[in-house]
Amino acid sequence: MKNKKSVWVIGLIVGFVLSMIGMMLGIEHGGSMRSIYGVFLFGGSILDSLSINRISRISYEREFPDLVEKEKIEYRDERNAAIRNRAKAKSADIIQWCILFMAALIFLVSDCPIWIVFVLVGLYFLKSGIEWYYTNKYQKEM
Missing domain, CATH: 1.10.287 (Helix Hairpins)
Structure with a gap:
């Protein structure tokens, strides 16, 4: 599941939907629901950025497996x-x-x-x- 691109694409979609819900609540209700739409907007933004990062990393790992192995070895170096x-x-x-x-x-x-x-x-x-x-x-x- 670590390298499943489809899980992260779903996360990207869910993050986008959460962000849109947060923006719509902010536009419709103004200051009365500020903390709620802030949580939706923040959560969606975090989920989007995390998903984009993982999708790009998975693509990089598939395209350059030898460089990924070299990075792992260098990371473990004393x-x-x-x-x-x-x-x-x-x-x-x-x-x-x-x-x-x-x-x-x-x-x-x-x-x-x-x-x-x-x-x-x-x-x-x-x-x-x-x-x-x-x-x-x-x-x-x-």
Whole structure:
């Protein structure tokens, strides 16, 4: 069932129908059913994009089976796995600082209780502590 193109074509059709239902509800009812038509529109869009992606991937796998096998081997390679893990770690560091900055900015602008800010700072320190623990643990293992 993984490579069945017909399942994904049906998913594409269902996604299109859900999107159309969402748009029609939005046009007819305006703001009264906003969350319902939003769910239909969002669900249909996600299903459409997922189906298009899988259909194109299945076509690619059928057309170039030797390249697909080469991609699988490269994906399992230790060096590539280490590169992916390093990229994930770097992106997590950047996202962490962006989230902390945005949360601080939002709480400074709005009149939120100070304990919310302290909880966020505490979560940040907890994340840093867990990161420090695992860094030391992995250094001892390697």
